[in-house]
Amino acid sequence: MTEKTILRALKGETLPTPPIWMMRQAGRYLPEYRATRAQAGDFLKLCYNPELAAEVTLQPIRRYGFDAAILFADILLLPQALGADLWFVTGEGPRLSTITDMAGVQALRPTADIHETLSPIYETVKILAQELPPQTTLIGFAGAPWTVATYMIAGRGTPDQAPAHKLKDTDRAAFAALIDRITDGTIEYLDAQIRAGAEVIKLFDSWAGSLKAQDFHDFALLPTKRIIAELKSRHPGIPIIAFPREAGDGYIGFAKATGADCVALDNSVTPEWGAANVQVDGCVQGNLASRHMVTGGQALVDETRQIVKAFSGGPHIFNLGHGITPDADPDNVSRMIDAVRGR
Numbered sequence: 001m002t003e004k005t006i007l008r009a010l011k012g013e014t015l016p017t018p019p020i021w022m023m024r025q026a027g028r029y030l031p032e033y034r035a036t037r038a039q040a041g042d043f044l045k046l047c048y049n050p051e052l053a054a055e056v057t058l059q060p061i062r063r064y065g066f067d068a069a070i071l072f073a074d075i076l077l078l079p080q081a082l083g084a085d086l087w088f089v090t091g092e093g094p095r096l097s098t099i100t101d102m103a104g105v106q107a108l109r110p111t112a113d114i115h116e117t118l119s120p121i122y123e124t125v126k127i128l129a130q131e132l133p134p135q136t137t138l139i140g141f142a143g144a145p146w147t148v149a150t151y152m153i154a155g156r157g158t159p160d161q162a163p164a165h166k167l168k169d170t171d172r173a174a175f176a177a178l179i180d181r182i183t184d185g186t187i188e189y190l191d192a193q194i195r196a197g198a199e200v201i202k203l204f205d206s207w208a209g210s211l212k213a214q215d216f217h218d219f220a221l222l223p224t225k226r227i228i229a230e231l232k233s234r235h236p237g238i239p240i241i242a243f244p245r246e247a248g249d250g251y252i253g254f255a256k257a258t259g260a261d262c263v264a265l266d267n268s269v270t271p272e273w274g275a276a277n278v279q280v281d282g283c284v285q286g287n288l289a290s291r292h293m294v295t296g297g298q299a300l301v302d303e304t305r306q307i308v309k310a311f312s313g314g315p316h317i318f319n320l321g322h323g324i325t326p327d328a329d330p331d332n333v334s335r336m337i338d339a340v341r342g343r
């Protein structure tokens with residue numbers, strides 16, 4: 001069998017048609033997802049139910065034939081496994097118990113204990129490794145340490161990550177200790193996902209854009225580099241996609257500096273800029289604005305074709321610049337895929 005298209009792109013091959021998947025491809029815009037979530041009871045029960053989590057992972061593969069499936073889970077399960085309380089408020093989002101000082105960091109559970117909480121996630125990966133079509137790549141993931149820390153410190157999503165910046169700037173030792181604990185946990189969590197059958201790993205640093213200069217280097221770049229080095233030493237050749245969202249100039253050289261095989265671009269940069277500044281170093285992923293999945297029309301087709309064209313000179317995996325939103329029209333996803341595949 002020829003190698004899966006996503007894996008070929010991640011090795012640096014320029015393909016005539018870019019492989020495609022979509023951030024949050026299993027999610028609330030799909031009626032079949034909403035039905036399975038209702039069956040599970042709530043979002044966290046869905047994450048920890050291997051059969052149902054595998055089912056929602058497979059739904060967008062059945063409906064659209066994406067080239068990759070992403071494990072259905074959440075970046076906030078690791079904080080929970082490290083001892084944080086976690087719950088989801090319907091219509092609002094996640095809530096966690098907060099960490100505000102070194103005592104809070106020291107009260108976290110030992111890294112080796114995370115598997116007690118996370119073992120159902122590895123079961124989901126095992127089911128998917130069995131059930132996915134042979135051409136579909138299975139992506140495992142975690143949040144990057146800075147992004148996970150912003151939720152563990154604030155106890156919720158924040159527009160400017162102010163509580164995390166405050167801890168970083170007023171109690172650097174506690175903040176750095178927290179980043180280290182998350183980094184250690186992330187390595188073990190992803191190692192277990194790979195052993196269960198994940199073929200690619202993606203690190204989501206959704207809030208990387210709020211770190212500047214030295215902070216970006218210390219808390220976005222270095223922890224990512226440590227995770228990648230450790231995973232690659234345990235699993236030689238495992239491909240890794242880094243997503244330092246809204247990093248701006250921080251995107252330049254990020255793959256080389258961290259050892260990532262691919263850098264995912266958000267839509268604050270143009271594909272032409274991405275091709276000239278990031279794709280020169282290897283594979284890129286991205287970067288259609290998710291609003292086109294809501295608004296559709298000719299703009300969706302034109303923008304999709306422009307992105308495919310801009311990245312056609314090198315390795316590229318087509319994706320959105322961020323996750324698809326619950327108000328998206330499932331038919332617009334089909335239109336995007338048709339435009340990518342030249343239909």
Ligand code: 1CP
Binds near residue numbers: 073075094206
């Ligand atoms: O109500 C619901 O059904 C929950 C909505 C939802 C979903 C579908 C959440 C809550 N998480 C998820 C799944 C999820 N989250 C996946 C599964 C795979 C897929 O892509 O289909 C992945 C990869 C994530 C990653 C994730 N969770 C990130 C990083 C990517 C990003 O979007 O920036 C972040 C920041 C989270 C936290 C989170 N989980 C859920 C929400 C609403 C949020 C954001 C909260 C906030 O910042 O306010």
